[in-house]
Amino acid sequence: MGRAPCCDKANVKKGPWSPEEDGKLKDYIDKYGTGGNWIALPQKIGLKRCGKSCRLRWLNYLRPNIKHGGFSEEEDSIILRLYISIGSRWSIIAAQLPGRTDNDIKNYWNTKLKKKMLGRQKQMNCQDSLTDSNENTISNNNNKSPQILSNSALERLQLHMQIQNLQSPFSSFYNNPILWPKFHPLLQNTTTIPDQNAKLASQESFHPLGVNVHQNNSIKLAEINNGVSPVYSENVEQSLNPAQGFHPNCGFSQDLQLDNGSKELFLVSNDFEITNSSRWWSEEVELERKTTSSSPWGSASVLDQTTEGMVMLQDYAQMSYHSM
DNA sequence: AATCCAGGCAACCGCTCCGAC
DNA sequence: TGTCGGAGCGGTTGCCTGGAT
Incomplete structure (x- = not known):
């Protein structure tokens, strides 16, 4: 017996985020924060998105000071050494690289560095x-x-x-x-x-x-x-x-x-x-x-x-x- | 110009963790 | 102490793009 889904899959939009959706999410979080409940957040904003999707979008893309691409040699070596030391703990590795997200590092490792x-x-x-x-x-x-x-x-x-x-x-x-x-x-x-x-x-x-x-x-x-x-x-x-x-x-x-x-x-x-x-x-x-x-x-x-x-x-x- | 293919990346899925009750 | 549900995480998928043929 599996768990109940976190949201109504039938009424939730999937796929790439539109600029309007990004704007709604960013504006709301800038003003009020996440409120500690990602599941309830899309309903408050009026977004037809899963809460988990909102969280991911915020953390990986909309959050301030996010860097994309252009990994430096120093970052390469940090990623490499941490991967060797602790494996694919991307969130931990990301914590050592300001502005980098775990998803970014994971993709970078899988597509290039590895x-x-x-x-x-x-x-x-x-x-x-x-x-x-x-x-x-x-x-x-x-x-x-x-x-x-x-x-x-x-x-x-x-x-x-x-x-x-x-x-x-x-x-x-x-x-x-x-x-x-x-x-x-x-x-x-x-x-x-x-x-x-x-x-x-x-x-x-x-x-x-x-x-x-x-x-x-x-x-x-x-x-x-x-x-x-x-x-x-x-x-x-x-x-x-x-x-x-x-x-x-x-x-x-x-x-x-x-x-x-x-x-x-x-x-x-x-x-x-x-x-x-x-x-x-x-x-x-x-x-x-x-x-x-x-x-x-x-x-x-x-x-x-x-x-x-x-x-x-x-x-x-x-x-x-x-x-x- | 059209098609194919590989690379890159955003996003989803499903699982575990952990705190609240 | 056990259960429930949200948060977080890593693996995977699928779309988009650019280069090769």
Whole structure:
């Protein structure tokens, strides 16, 4: 038995907003605010729109100081680093970019930035298949059978495979579905765990990388954000709270240490050499990386590529349970 | 000039969260 | 403590536009 719809679908207008509708909505909110009830708002104004639609229109388009398009390199790097760190939490990412909306950032990532970062993906897959046919059997199977996974899952899996390259000394170890069947992307669907807590609990025991990541190069997430201001907001802090669904310990409880006392998130990185075959970002980005004194990921030189990979893999672990 | 196709983006859908009762 | 309903979020859809053929 589903929920009652939030509005009368039959009598609600859909599709693009007209300038008149925009004007009505903006004028009303400028004068009276939203009144804390989006559902009732369209009736007050006389708009034949769903309240949710009004809210979306206001937040994404009519709200003052909204910026559209023209993302700067700095914004690119912030988006990239946050996506790697926390995944597709667009609202949290948007909170770090004044004037940007979550929808804008989401669209920008899906249409441009992601492609930029995955630019070398195909080429690298070809190289990998020549050098390590055994290890890439699963990857090749994915390429041949995209229907097995959704496009997004496949894409994340491809990113994941790149991270495995980053962790090359152990990749064949933890990529082995026999050793880690519960967490293998192609096998995890065969594992039935009744509730999310059980999934999270089971992930806590997954430490394939724990054997080599404990070194002393701690960084503060705040420093990732160009050292200007803490990258986390109250929302981020909330999202990092296991009770709120984000589990910082997903597979990496010893790598991610949440210090609630100081309200700073510490990540632990390790050092290793970046080679062409282990690089997952595009040629374009790599060129920039080599030609600039600071990291192309922004001024956060403390965020080495290893950390990028580590946190992205953690994020992948998150994705895994969401897709189950 | 007409058609096709891919990219970009606004908007919708359905789900979860969370506060009020 | 449980239920209800609004708010918020992320994924997805579908339309529009511009470039290629």
